[in-house]
Structure formats: structure tokens, C-alpha cells
Amino acid sequence: MVQSFPVIDLHAHWFSPSTLHILGKRTEAPRIGQQGDSLAIWRTGAGAGKGGAFPLGSQWTDVNTRLAHLDEAGIAHQLISWPTTLGVDAALPAAETLDLWTAWNDETSSLVRQHPDRFSAVAALSTSDLAWSARELARGHEKLGLIGGVLPVNGFFSRASAEQFRSLFEVAQAHHSHIYLHTGFANPVIAGQPPNIIYDDNEAIRWVIDNGFHFASAIATLAFTDFLDPFPDVTLQIAMLGGSGLGALAAEQAEVSPRIQVGSLRHHFRQIWLDTGAAGSGSAAVAAAIRVLGSERVVFGSDYAPLPDVRSTLERVRAATSYDPDGQRSVLSSNALSLLSRHGGFPVHLTAFKDTAP
Incomplete structure (x- = not known):
């Protein structure tokens, strides 16, 4: 059957x-x-591996390489974000990073303006200077054509840590931002984060387990407290299926447990996409994740740049949704088109599909 x-790929870096x-x-x-x-x-820090070196292929920096690969893979549009996984914000104070974020936002804005049919983007933000980040988020919307900001997920590990972002979310509400929570730690000035454990054995596997716990904890904060109530026009995208699906499964347990009685998951996830x-x-x-939350709460993200080829991820997602053509369309396309349209980042060349977005 012809697709x-x-x-639409909502998880990509450069x-x-x-x-x-x-x-x-x-x-x-x-x-570097x-x-x-x-x-x-x-x-x-945690997840860096021995020696801490992560190779950077040409896909990280070469736009022509990226565009050629997206064409080969059949990806129409990408949302670009700063890779918080790499821990720069967590490792350095604001004095050593604000120029980096400013320049990245300026140049990413230029990339989007050069290729508006292929790219949208969210701003890189500091967690060591949240007042600056509030101003930068506003500048991203008002001057740069960006649709929101990216933050490390561990900044929302607990209600206590999330509260430190309240003033930033007030700006996000004013601009109807799309906030993307990606892997990693916030700067240590943010209290209430999990411990940053460096293991002596099986470091890679233990990092995967910890990472799932971190994401699921952020879901507990954002879906099951009233933190988001004052910010109804902010959308949240949480990477890695909220911890390899752990967040969704924990949500299901909360829904069926007589001890918790959280009510409808549809209500709790009304602003959240995985x-x-x-x-x-x-x-x-x-x-x-689809079984628990419904296909309308899941969006395709390839993790392109760290992963140089999007096709294996795309095929796994297609396999997971092959039994439900409408659900597959929601995950791979219409959910993302709806989000981009809501935030003013709708690709003009995809206008013909706009009416199909939920």
C-alpha cells in the first residue's frame, strides 16, 4: 500500500x-x-562512557548531508533541538554557556528561515540562569521564528525541581510555547534532581535503566500534579517515550490501582506527547505506549544526528503500528502536523494535509 x-520527525539535533x-x-x-x-x-557525568568521547559524524553539521538523508528516508520535516544529552548545560555555569546558546539559537533560526519547508526548531535554554532563559524564549518566539524551547528532563524529576521553572513557564504560556524535555541533567543550581551516578560496571545498561526512571519521574510530575494547570496553552513533548514506555506503563498502573485513583489518563496527558x-x-x-495512552499521544522522533540513519527507527515504529493504519498515520504525521500548526510552525508545502491533522 502506498503511504x-x-x-514528520520531531526529535532531531544539530x-x-x-x-x-x-x-x-x-x-x-x-x-569538541x-x-x-x-x-x-x-x-x-553519567552516560558519558569511559573517556567521555562521543563521535560526531558529518550529519551533525552538514545540512546537505541531512537533507539528502531525509529525502532518502522519506522524512518531510524535522523539528530541531539542542542535544541536552551531552550535558553542557549541566557541567558549566551560565557565564560559560549563554554565548553558546545565543549563537546556536541565532544560527538555528537562520537554518529554519533558509529551509522553512524542511525544518522547525525550539530554542536552547539555560538552566543555570532561568531569568535569561525566560528572555531568550520570548526572543525565540518574537524575533527568531522558533516555536518553543528544549530543557533537560531531570529539571522536572520532582515537583520541587519543576517549581524553579515556573517563571519560565509563565513566558511559555504567554507565547503558547512547545516545550521539549530531552535526556539529561539540569545545572546543579536546580535542586530536587536525581543523583548523577557514574557506575563502575555495566555503565551503558545502568544508564538506560536510570534514564527510564528519570523520564517516568518527569511524567509523574507533569501529568499527575497540578503544575501545568496555570499553563494550558503550553504543549509538552517528552523524549524517549517518557522512559522507553515506562512512564506510560506507570500511568496505566496509576489508572487501575484502587490506591491511587487518578481518573482518566486522557485528561492527565492532554498537554503531553511522547x-x-x-x-x-x-x-x-x-x-x-499506544495501547495505554492512545496513538494521539505519541509522535515520531528519530534522534537523528546521534543516530546517523533514521530508517531503522522509522521501520520499528511502522512495525509497532502496522495493525492500525489510522494510528500509524497519527504517530508518523497528523499529531506532529497538529502541533506544528498550533505553534505557527506548519510547513507551507504540507498545507494539503492540514485538514487531516487532529
Whole structure:
């Protein structure tokens, strides 16, 4: 059967030229430099791995490489965000990062303006200077054509940590922002985050387990407290299916448990969408999230750049939704089109599909 809808990818990253320049001047992690014949970024903290070096292929910086791959894979449009996984914001104070975020936002805005049919973007924000971030979020909307901001998920690990972002969410409400919560820790000035544990054994597997716990905890904060009540016009996208589907399964348990009595999950997730980024791209996890929350709460995300090929993730999501053509269309296309339309980022070349978005 021929696919009759555009695939929209809401989880993708890139490094602008200024990123390479600013982090390339650093001599200690986090820094970017040569590793053999290619670039790498050296990280710190949990998930960094031994030596802390993460290779950076050309897809991180070369727009033509990206566009060619998206065409090959059949991806019509991407939402671009800063990769909070890399821990730059968590490792450095505001004095050493605000120029980085400002330049990334400016250059990402330029990329979107050059290719409005292919890209939308959310602003990189600081968690060490939230007053600056409130101003930068407003500038992103008013001057740069960005549709929201990206923040590290562990900033919302608890209600106590989330409360420190209240003034930023007030600005987000005023601008009807799309806030993207991605993997990683906020700066240590944000209290109430989980411990940043570096393991001596099975570090990669233990990081996956901790990461699922972190995302599920953010869902507990945002879906099952009243934190979002004053911000009804803000949408939340949570990466990695909210912890490889763990957040959705915990929500189901909350719904059926006689001890908790949370009521309808549809109400609790009315502002929240989960994406299928790398740690949430398994077919079983995608199917579980859809079963619990419905296909209208899941959006496709490839995690492109860290992952140089979107096709394996796309095929797993297609496999998980193959039994339900309408649900597959919701996950791969119409949910994202609805979000982009709501936030003023609707790709003009996809106008013909606008009426099909929920």
C-alpha cells in the first residue's frame, strides 16, 4: 500500500558553526575536538562512557548531508533541538554557556528561515540562569521564528525541581510555547534532581535503566500534579517515550490501582506527547505506549544526528503500528502536523494535509 501522508520527525539535533567554534576552544570537557579523522565531543557525568568521547559524524553539521538523508528516508520535516544529552548545560555555569546558546539559537533560526519547508526548531535554554532563559524564549518566539524551547528532563524529576521553572513557564504560556524535555541533567543550581551516578560496571545498561526512571519521574510530575494547570496553552513533548514506555506503563498502573485513583489518563496527558527517540524506539515500547495512552499521544522522533540513519527507527515504529493504519498515520504525521500548526510552525508545502491533522 502506498503511504499517503508525510512523515514528520520531531526529535532531531544539530550543531551550528558557532557550536564547533565555542566548544572547540575548550581544553576540558565538555569540549569538541579531533578524534582521529573526525570530530568528537568529550562529555562529563553519567552516560558519558569511559573517556567521555562521543563521535560526531558529518550529519551533525552538514545540512546537505541531512537533507539528502531525509529525502532518502522519506522524512518531510524535522523539528530541531539542542542535544541536552551531552550535558553542557549541566557541567558549566551560565557565564560559560549563554554565548553558546545565543549563537546556536541565532544560527538555528537562520537554518529554519533558509529551509522553512524542511525544518522547525525550539530554542536552547539555560538552566543555570532561568531569568535569561525566560528572555531568550520570548526572543525565540518574537524575533527568531522558533516555536518553543528544549530543557533537560531531570529539571522536572520532582515537583520541587519543576517549581524553579515556573517563571519560565509563565513566558511559555504567554507565547503558547512547545516545550521539549530531552535526556539529561539540569545545572546543579536546580535542586530536587536525581543523583548523577557514574557506575563502575555495566555503565551503558545502568544508564538506560536510570534514564527510564528519570523520564517516568518527569511524567509523574507533569501529568499527575497540578503544575501545568496555570499553563494550558503550553504543549509538552517528552523524549524517549517518557522512559522507553515506562512512564506510560506507570500511568496505566496509576489508572487501575484502587490506591491511587487518578481518573482518566486522557485528561492527565492532554498537554503531553511522547516521542519515539532512540531509547524509546523499540516496537514493544511503542506499542505499549499506544495501547495505554492512545496513538494521539505519541509522535515520531528519530534522534537523528546521534543516530546517523533514521530508517531503522522509522521501520520499528511502522512495525509497532502496522495493525492500525489510522494510528500509524497519527504517530508518523497528523499529531506532529497538529502541533506544528498550533505553534505557527506548519510547513507551507504540507498545507494539503492540514485538514487531516487532529
